[in-house]
Amino acid sequence: MKSRNREMFKVGPIGSKQYYDKSWEEKGRNMISSIYVAFNKDSIKCIQFSYFHNGVHVVSEKHGSSKGQSYEIVRLNADEYVTGLSGIFWERKVTSLTFHTNQGKHGPFCNGTGYSSSYMADYKKEIDVKIRDRREFGGFFGSFDDEFDGLTSIGIYVYPTYDNKPTLNQAWDPLYAFAHNQIPTIADGIPVMHIRYKPKLKDRIFSKLDFKRAMLCLIKVFLD
Structure with missing residues (x-):
């Protein structure tokens, strides 16, 4: 697999950081082993990652508030990697979040709007750029806000790869x-x-x- 002009680009986000200035970045950290999600009945409160970097297991900072009432750990298998996201942004906060991988889906977490799924369909967003190689996933980015004590946006980085040897x-x-x-x-x-x-x-x-x-x-x- 050869590469050229491999500049990562952002896809998304789910949500908005238009009114918030607390952005976070996990750019280039694609060897995710676990994802920690804190949430309550209304929204996603906090997200944190553990990943391998230069052969060392590293835990990221917490992005958001630690005031969640429920906690979930998404543990990825050794041959599992992130391929996309889906979620709902409602009333200036992320109220539902699902992680997509090459082996399935983890979530949804929260689902706390109180409205029917058909009503919320217009507010649901999915990030899917057809990632088929671990190297194409380039990490996460997003934003949070202290006023609402939670996550306000989340997206992914994509790292283009080029296969010059067709089957x-x-x-x-x-x-x-x-x-x-x-x-x-x-x-x-x-x-x-x-x-x-x-x-x-x-x-x-x-x-x-x-x-x-x-x-x-x-x-x-x-x-x-």
Whole structure:
């Protein structure tokens, strides 16, 4: 796996830090082992992470208030990594939060608005940029506010990777690498992927036939 121009970018957040100035960053800390969540019936109060950095197990600062009535620990498996988030931002605070990983979901935590899920559907937001490699997750960021004693926003960093060695099934498509390696365009802080090239069925069939002919020619050369 080779990389070039690997500048991390922010995706999200769920929530808003428009009225708050207490931002927090866990940029580059992608080897998350545990996530600690404190909450009450109304909102997410505090979040904290433990992760591996340079071979050492490190615990982050607490982001938010420690006044939560309930506490949960999300323990990730050794081969598990974060791929996204979903949650609800209601009345200037994060009232529900779910962590998405390559092995499933952890949460939701809190769900404390008191309204039906159908009513709150318009306030729910999901961050999913199709992370498929641990190296693509680049850590968390967010904000909190002392007045409301809780988390007001949370998002993730994404670290683009570029695979210059397509699989055998991809090798027949000459434009695969071009489409696969495009960098997302950032619009209002949200990555927008370019439309990927997808050849027509007849072109794919002819390409496969050409590939088979080439292989047969190579075999014939070796046999001769």
